[in-house]
Amino acid sequence: MNRTCIVIGASHAAAQLTTSLRQEGWEGDILVIGDEPHLPYHRPPLSKAFLSGEKTAESLPIRPAAFYQKNDIQFRQGRVTAINRDQQTLTLVGGGGESEQLSYDKLALCTGARVRKVELPGSDLDGIHYLRDMADAESIKRSVAEGQHAVIIGGGYVGLETAASLRQLGMQVTLLERGPRILGRVTALEVSEFYHRVHTESGVCIHTHVPVAGFSGNGRVQKVVCADGTEFPAHLVVVGVGVMPNTELAEMAGLNVDSGIVVDEGCRTNDQNIVAAGDCANQLNRLYGCRIRLESVPNATEQAKIAAASVCGKSSASEFLPWFWSDQYNLKLQIAGLSQGYDQLVIRGDRFTGRSFAAFYFKEGRLIAADCVNRPQEYLLSKRIIAQNLAVQPDRFADESVPVKELLLADSPVLVTVGGCSQTA
Numbered sequence: 001m002n003r004t005c006i007v008i009g010a011s012h013a014a015a016q017l018t019t020s021l022r023q024e025g026w027e028g029d030i031l032v033i034g035d036e037p038h039l040p041y042h043r044p045p046l047s048k049a050f051l052s053g054e055k056t057a058e059s060l061p062i063r064p065a066a067f068y069q070k071n072d073i074q075f076r077q078g079r080v081t082a083i084n085r086d087q088q089t090l091t092l093v094g095g096g097g098e099s100e101q102l103s104y105d106k107l108a109l110c111t112g113a114r115v116r117k118v119e120l121p122g123s124d125l126d127g128i129h130y131l132r133d134m135a136d137a138e139s140i141k142r143s144v145a146e147g148q149h150a151v152i153i154g155g156g157y158v159g160l161e162t163a164a165s166l167r168q169l170g171m172q173v174t175l176l177e178r179g180p181r182i183l184g185r186v187t188a189l190e191v192s193e194f195y196h197r198v199h200t201e202s203g204v205c206i207h208t209h210v211p212v213a214g215f216s217g218n219g220r221v222q223k224v225v226c227a228d229g230t231e232f233p234a235h236l237v238v239v240g241v242g243v244m245p246n247t248e249l250a251e252m253a254g255l256n257v258d259s260g261i262v263v264d265e266g267c268r269t270n271d272q273n274i275v276a277a278g279d280c281a282n283q284l285n286r287l288y289g290c291r292i293r294l295e296s297v298p299n300a301t302e303q304a305k306i307a308a309a310s311v312c313g314k315s316s317a318s319e320f321l322p323w324f325w326s327d328q329y330n331l332k333l334q335i336a337g338l339s340q341g342y343d344q345l346v347i348r349g350d351r352f353t354g355r356s357f358a359a360f361y362f363k364e365g366r367l368i369a370a371d372c373v374n375r376p377q378e379y380l381l382s383k384r385i386i387a388q389n390l391a392v393q394p395d396r397f398a399d400e401s402v403p404v405k406e407l408l409l410a411d412s413p414v415l416v417t418v419g420g421c422s423q424t425a
């Protein structure tokens with residue numbers, strides 16, 4: 001008889017895992033414990049439509065409260081501080097600091113990730129923000145003032161999306177990137193150059209090779225100070241320099257952790273009663289033949305479905321193709337696959353003056369990833385080619401006179417599986 005499944009983290013993964021548990025036939029109790037005062041909500045809009053004001057908080061929940069009630073899925077707010085695997089209990093600390101022990105039969109770790117903080121002189125001044133949850137986004141929104149200076153630290157997707165949203169709100173935006181180019185960790189130079197141009201055209205001042213050394217101000221930040229002494233005026237600072245998986249709970253409980261909670265193809269940890277899913281989990285990706293910890297909603301959702309099946313004693317595994325998206329201004333970037341290790345890049349479309357193109361990443365003649373800007377057809381085709389491991393002719397991809405559907409040859413053979421990567425996306 002199934003009794004109690006507890007999910008830690010009211011997250012993207014939790015919204016799916018609890019739903020899938022009922023679909024898989026779990027008849028016992030389901031309890032989700034989350035330390036935020038919300039039902040699971042969509043995080044991606046926090047740097048996009050929610051920040052720019054096009055979406056409200058009411059539109060963010062992944063499922064309405066009525067859905068969870070109907071499916072008898074309970075929620076409690078609080079923080080889980082310890083897991084006792086021998087006794088199958090956990091310690092829950094509530095908002096008032098009171099602590100209590102809860103018993104579980106099955107446990108799901110959906111603890112996600114947290115922002116990496118900068119420890120620099122002045123980094124505790126008011127007006128310096130991070131962006132991971134709704135409270136962060138609301139706090140940034142309250143600091144927005146038209147015509148005032150915002151400084152974004154970090155030229156990754158969250159930093160760039162935030163820059164775009166703040167520009168849309170009329171702020172003067174400067175973006176500081178320590179590396180030689182924006183998006184340096186995740187895209188080819190050509191794609192970075194495109195986004196550099198678009199942001200510059202939209203009025204964002206991007207400075208690369210600029211390590212930040214600290215912040216100055218009287219109680220509230222007024223300037224960002226760089227290593228070479230350059231100062232940038234700042235009414236508002238948003239730091240976006242990456243995240244770290246929340247794995248401490250798992251580690252303390254003696255679960256295997258290696259750049260994420262190590263799970264098998266069924267999202268099971270080394271404890272048969274504990275699964276993990278989402279940003280906190282490190283899993284073998286069969287398509288790429290390597291272990292990866294992905295930071296994306298599609299991955300959290302996919303792993304949650306598999307984890308739910310495992311909790312119900314069923315075996316399930318996937319050939320998940322990593323995919324991502326990013327919205328900036330009127331540009332929809334759709335990313336299929338992982339580009340690390342590519343040896344050939346083919347561009348289709350005009351990335352110098354236009355606002356629509358695709359960058360295809362090949363390794364040994366095989367398509368391994370594609371960045372598609374306002375190119376949904378190329379994106380869908382790339383997903384299919386990568387997922388099915390189909391042979392293609394890279395050079396044809398650059399030729400816009402060849403229709404997208406003809407890039408895939410009628411007799412495209414299936415290639416043997418790719419091996420080994422070490423990418424954390």
Ligand SMILES: Cc1cc2nc3c(=O)[nH]c(=O)nc-3n(C[C@H](O)[C@H](O)[C@H](O)COP(=O)(O)OP(=O)(O)OC[C@H]3O[C@@H](n4cnc5c(N)ncnc54)[C@H](O)[C@@H]3O)c2cc1C
Nearest residue numbers: 009011012013035043044079080111112278279295296297
């Ligand atoms: C601004 C922003 C923009 C993004 N844009 C995109 C995008 O465009 N596309 C995309 O695919 N992804 C995007 N992401 C990433 C995406 O949001 C994450 O990959 C996704 O949220 C991961 O979901 P998760 O289920 O792993 O956990 P999360 O959604 O991170 O939730 C984990 C929850 O667990 C809670 N928690 C942790 N430890 C405990 C504990 N001990 N006790 C109780 N609760 C705990 C956390 O507080 C949090 O509420 C974006 C993220 C951010 C922040």
